[in-house]
Amino acid sequence: MSDLVALLFGALIIGFFSYERFNRATYEGRKQLERLVDLLTPDKLRARRVVLHAYLFYALTLLLIYFFLCAYAEVLPYLGGPELASGTIGASQLPSASSGDTSEFTTGFIPHGNWESVFWAQQPSNSLTPSPERSYFNIGIDPSISLTMALIIVGLAPTFPILQRFEDWMRVAAHRLAGIPTRVIGAGEDLRRNAMQIANSSGNNGVPKNSLLIPRGDWERMHNYTSAAEGQLADPQDFQEDLTLIFAASSWILDRKVKLANAGQRERFDKLEDELRRRKNVLVLELDERSGYLPGDPRTEGERAAQRQAPEQQETDPARDETSKDEAGNSNEKKRASWERLAAQADHLADDLCILLALYVEHEIIVAETTALPPRGSAPSSVRQQILARQKLVEFLGELLSEHAAPIHLRSFAMLTVLWSFGVVLIVTLAWSFFPGPFETELQRGAPGNPYVRALIYLFTAFNSICVPIMVALALRDGGRQSHRWRNMWRSHWTKKLPQAALVVFVSWIVSTLFIIGLTLWQSAIDLGGWSETHNKVWETLRYSFEYNAPTPLRGAILALMLVTLLDARIARAGSLNFQNSIVSSLIWATCAAVIMAICGAFTRFLTSWASALSRSPSNPSLDSIDHGLIAYAAIYSSILGFLVVFCVAEALLNQRRPRAKREKQTAPPKTLSLSQTGPSDP
Numbered sequence: 072m073s074d075l076v077a078l079l080f081g082a083l084i085i086g087f088f089s090y091e092r093f094n095r096a097t098y099e100g101r102k103q104l105e106r107l108v109d110l111l112t113p114d115k116l117r118a119r120r121v122v123l124h125a126y127l128f129y130a131l132t133l134l135l136i137y138f139f140l141c142a143y144a145e146v147l148p149y150l151g152g153p154e155l156a157s158g159t160i161g162a163s164q165l166p167s168a169s170s171g172d173t174s175e176f177t178t179g180f181i182p183h184g185n186w187e188s189v190f191w192a193q194q195p196s197n198s199l200t201p202s203p204e205r206s207y208f209n210i211g212i213d214p215s216i217s218l219t220m221a222l223i224i225v226g227l228a229p230t231f232p233i234l235q236r237f238e239d240w241m242r243v244a245a246h247r248l249a250g251i252p253t254r255v256i257g258a259g260e261d262l263r264r265n266a267m268q269i270a271n272s273s274g275n276n277g278v279p280k281n282s283l284l285i286p287r288g289d290w291e292r293m294h295n296y297t298s299a300a301e302g303q304l305a306d307p308q309d310f311q312e313d314l315t316l317i318f319a320a321s322s323w324i325l326d327r328k329v330k331l332a333n334a335g336q337r338e339r340f341d342k343l344e345d346e347l348r349r350r351k352n353v354l355v356l357e358l359d360e361r362s363g364y365l366p367g368d369p370r371t372e373g374e375r376a377a378q379r380q381a382p383e384q385q386e387t388d389p390a391r392d393e394t395s396k397d398e399a400g401n402s403n404e405k406k407r408a409s410w411e412r413l414a415a416q417a418d419h420l421a422d423d424l425c426i427l428l429a430l431y432v433e434h435e436i437i438v439a440e441t442t443a444l445p446p447r448g449s450a451p452s453s454v455r456q457q458i459l460a461r462q463k464l465v466e467f468l469g470e471l472l473s474e475h476a477a478p479i480h481l482r483s484f485a486m487l488t489v490l491w492s493f494g495v496v497l498i499v500t501l502a503w504s505f506f507p508g509p510f511e512t513e514l515q516r517g518a519p520g521n522p523y524v525r526a527l528i529y530l531f532t533a534f535n536s537i538c539v540p541i542m543v544a545l546a547l548r549d550g551g552r553q554s555h556r557w558r559n560m561w562r563s564h565w566t567k568k569l570p571q572a573a574l575v576v577f578v579s580w581i582v583s584t585l586f587i588i589g590l591t592l593w594q595s596a597i598d599l600g601g602w603s604e605t606h607n608k609v610w611e612t613l614r615y616s617f618e619y620n621a622p623t624p625l626r627g628a629i630l631a632l633m634l635v636t637l638l639d640a641r642i643a644r645a646g647s648l649n650f651q652n653s654i655v656s657s658l659i660w661a662t663c664a665a666v667i668m669a670i671c672g673a674f675t676r677f678l679t680s681w682a683s684a685l686s687r688s689p690s691n692p693s694l695d696s697i698d699h700g701l702i703a704y705a706a707i708y709s710s711i712l713g714f715l716v717v718f719c720v721a722e723a724l725l726n727q728r729r730p731r732a733k734r735e736k737q738t739a740p741p742k743t744l745s746l747s748q749t750g751p752s753d754p
Contacts, residue, residue: 077214078141081221085133088225093129097243103256106423110343111430116251118433120486124549125249132241133224136234140220141212152223152231248550258429258471263422267315267467283460284328284453288366289318292355299362303410310414313421319463320424321351324431329460336434340427347423354416361409432471439465439472483552484641484724485545488634491723495716496537497530503708504529511704514697532623535587537712540579540627541634547575548635560639575635576628583624584617591616618682622675626709629671633664633713634720641724653725661718665710672709676702 094112098104104111114122140147148154222228224238247253269283278290293314297307304310323329325348331337358364431437440461465472504526509519519525551557551571558567637660640648648656677694680701684692 074212074214074217077217078138078212081137081141081217082134084218084221084227085137085225086130088227089130089133090126092226092238093126093242093245095242097239097246098252101252101256103259103422104252104426106419107343107346107426110346111252113246113251115339115430116255116433117249118435120483121249121549122251123486124546125245125251128248128546129241129245133238136237137220137224140224141217144216144220147231150231150233152234153219153229255426255429255433258432259422259425261471262425262428262468265467265469266312267319267463269315269319269463281459282456283319283322283463284456285318285322289322292358292364293318295364296358296362299364300410300414303407304414305411306414310417313414313417316421316424317351317354317417320428321348323460323464324424324427325351329457329464331431331436332438333434333436337431337436340430343427343430347420347427350416350420350423354413354420357416358413361413428468429471432468437464437468437472483549484638484727485549487723487727488545488638488720489542491720492541492634492716493538495719496533496712499712499715500529500533501526503711507704507708511701514700514704535590536583536624537627537630539583539586540624541631543579543582544575544628544631544635547578548638559643560636561643561645562639572632576625576632579631580621580624580628583627584621587620587624588613588616591620615682615686618685619679622678622682625675626668626671630664630668630713630716633667633717637717637721637724648721648725653722656725657718657721660721661714664717665714668713669706669710673702673706676705 094114096108096111096113099108101108117125219228223230223234230238269279269285278287282290293311296314297311300307300310324331325344359366428437505522508525508529509522512525513519548557558571560568560572563571647659650656680694680698681692684694684698
């Protein structure tokens with residue numbers, strides 16, 4: 072059993088250490104993030120659930136590579152990898168088929184062979200005698216191979232170029248599928264097209280009546296900088312908009328004057344805020360020096376402007392020589408170049424502040440909340456300014472907040488569904504293996520067998536045929552929602568949802584089938600005297616194994632489709648989910664699922680039994696009473712499983728917290744003041 076323990080321990084090593092490799096940046100050199108790449112790891116560029124899904128895709132791919140290389144380690148030298156000791160690499164101790172009749176080979180389908188050689192396959196209706204020589208846990212992979220391959224894959228041991236390049240490619244693919252960093256870059260570019268619509272030209276020295284929590288000195292600076300830069304910049308309007316965005320975002324976000332949500336997530340961006348705050352302070356010092364602004368200067372802006380223009384308005388001395396004129400021209404060019412450099416710094420800082428705002432929307436630190444403006448005199452001025460400032464921030468974010476609050480960005484509940492469905496499937500399967508399981512097994516094999524081995528068989532079969540399709544279907548749904556290509560299965564027209572449903576069923580079924588076929592072929596070895604035997608027998612075995620094992624995962628694919636439809640029905644607020652008592656809604660869905668799964672279970676078991684009958688008698692296949700009993704057991708088991716899974720998931724979904732929009736609608740006052748009613752001049 073040490074070889075199995077070593078294989079599983081290697082898988083745990085990959086699970087623990089692969090996240091560090093996944094979290095390495097794949098966007099070095101991107102212009103939009105060149106100043107922030109050291110502060111933004113991939114797991115900060117998307118919401119936590121999106122990153123988790125991308126990591127699961129990456130980790131599962133590494134595990135598949137790991138299992139393949141452990142089984143066929145002899146191919147490593149051909150891939151540029153290390154040459155491990157011959158005789159101990161790969162599947163050197165796999166079980167061999169009988170050397171007698173060439174038709175009696177071991178497959179997942181097992182028309183004639185030893186049923187215990189494939190402990191995860193659901194067996195056909197024939198009675199076989201167990202072999203006492205079979206070791207259930209002897210997988211034939213040397214422990215040193217498993218541990219060495221695990222360390223190579225996670226980079227704790229020297230790797231080889233092909234594997235390293237493939238790992239890099241898979242990491243990039245996982246990041247791009249999750250929208251890392253394209254999502255936040257696109258959102259930041261969209262924000263840069265907006266203008267921060269706040270007043271900055273009324274009152275004394277450009278200080279408006281509504282300060283919007285921006286300090287008086289910052290208002291004066293904005294007015295002073297734009298006046299001093301007049302005639303020095305190619306695009307003064309962009310410079311003014313950049314300054315407005317910098318000072319407003321710095322006061323509201325970096326100085327934390329506007330209250331935001333999700334404080335735990337915000338702590339992850341403390342270093343980013345500190346860096347942006349430092350750059351803003353450096354820029355302000357340089358602009359103060361360039362414009363001649365002194366904090367607390369009692370002079371008006373007109374007096375400061377007159378002082379700056381005084382040297383330029385002096386009469387030109389006719390006796391001044393050409394050298395003096397050239398020096399004056401060079402001085403003006405240097406002055407313009409200095410202002411252009413500062414304008415470029417302001418533009419870069421504004422870009423990065425937009426990235427920060429986009430990240431805060433992505434992580435739900437900034438959310439679309441509406442607060443009514445209190446009547447004049449009923450609240451302190453600071454409260455009114457807080458509300459006005461937040462309204463201006465929401466107005467600036469505009470479509471980004473609206474898009475993020477849309478149903479496509481609402482919580483998908485995929486992880487909740489996975490936990491409940493997996494838990495129910497494994498518990499029901501374990502209970503079935505100990506109660507009806509002995510009778511079902513005796514029908515298949517003539518003896519109930521060891522209860523612990525039987526439980527392992529049932530759990531392994533259930534995971535591969537039920538849990539894997541559910542996981543794949545939910546991943547397809549989440550991926551489609553993120554790319555804006557998913558059609559709600561409850562609201563869409565049948566011409567749109569039917570192809571989507573067929574895709575979900577087919578992909579989840581084929582992935583689960585590949586898992587089962589691959590594991591079946593590995594465990595039964597298709598030895599035939601060695602892997603180098605004739606390819607005809609290998610393909611014949613593949614065909615038999617597919618015919619026997621492929622129908623079973625269809626149950627999981629159908630159940631996965633029902634769970635996907637249930638999740639979309641919750642978003643669409645289907646009538647069958649709107650009963651005052653949630654148990655009634657759950658019972659309706661669970662009953663429908665039980666009927667569908669009973670039909671599906673009976674049909675798939677019929678296909679399996681028919682494949683077994685074909686192997687026994689290709690010319691005259693027929694089903695006997697044992698086959699009919701197994702079909703009944705499959706229908707009952709599938710019905711119970713479908714009922715409990717859908718009932719528990721429906722109850723879990725219907726008893727989650729109410730959506731934010733619904734809570735706000737119920738708690739908001741009957742009348743609120745819109746942005747158009749609260750202009751910047753409202754005191």
